[in-house]
Amino acid sequence: MNLSSLFSLENKVALITGASKGIGFAIAEVFAAAGAKVVISSRKQESLYEMASQLRQKGYDVTGIACHVGQKEALEKLVDATVKQYNQIDILVNNAATNPVYGPVHDTSLEAFDKIIDVNLKAPFHLMNLCFPYLRASSGASVINISSIGGISPEPGLGIYSVSKAALISLTKVYAKEWGDHKIRVNAICPGLIQTKFAEALWSNEKLMHQMMKMMAIKRIGAPEEIGAAALFLASAASSYTTGSIVTADGGFTI
Known part of the structure; x- marks a missing residue:
């Protein structure tokens, strides 16, 4: 068995949102190292130029x-x-997400609710539909939605964010069921506590970290590259019989 070809993304084009840093950038680097041509996207073109240049210097497209x-x-x-x-x-990776509020759900404004849903749920929905004609024409199409363990069980202080990620899990399963006939696989990854800027409010809180570590089988914070490795499995032929799956990468927090 040729494992290198099993996990190869040669001749594949991957589009990744929220990819100028953190989990998205880690996925981009792993995909590029596996041979994919990668488009990284985020809001600021200047940051994208810098991050794309870093990867091109390593010989990646x-x-x-x-x-x-x-x-x-x-x-x-x-x-x-x-x-x-x-x-x-x-390959499409819906990674971009937002959470402008932290605190009781009853304190969340309608404006914040709309922003969270627009970015975390409506954007993946619309982007999957826009990419559908191209994914359908691919010989190995894969969509990966980056959800969260909050989508499995609501996280304190992250109420509507958790709601949006739960809905993204459901959306993943709907598309997996409907797009199977088109040979498009659709899966989701639910990261736990990962050391990114986005999650800094959590991992920089000593009291919260102490509580979380007591609930984790692997008692450490995850690295973005570990989510990148999970994404490579779901993007490659290694997962050719896998669709509608929800992969947790959380150190055993949800066991």
Whole structure:
């Protein structure tokens, strides 16, 4: 058995949102190392130029295209620009997310609710639909939605964020069931506590960390690269019989 070909992404084009740092960037680097042509996207083009340049210096084929995923027209332009650059889309990773509030759910404003749902749920929905014609034409299409353990069990202080991630899990299963006939696999990853800027409010809180460590089988914070490795499995032929799956990478927190 040739394991290198099993996990290879040669001749594949991957589009990753929220990819200028953290989990998204780690996934981009792993995919590029596996041979994929990668489009990284986030809101600021300047940051994308810098991060894409870092990966190109390693010999990878990476392009940065700015996009605010909460804007319908921006998503359409992102897909058009990706196809113009690489002629196809084989892998889509919906990683971009937001959480502008932390605290009791009853203190969450309607404006914050709408923003969370727009970015964390509506954007993956619209982007999957926009990519559908290209994924359907691929010989090995894969969609990976980055949810959260909060989508499995609500996290304190992250009420509507948890709701959005639970809905993303359900959306993943719906698309997996409907797109199976089109040979498009759709799976989700639920990271636990990962050392990223996005999660800094959690891992920098000593009291919270002490409580969480008591509940974890692997008593440490996860690294973005560990989510990247899980994403590679789901993007590659190694998971060719896997769809509708919810993969937790949380150190055993949800056991």
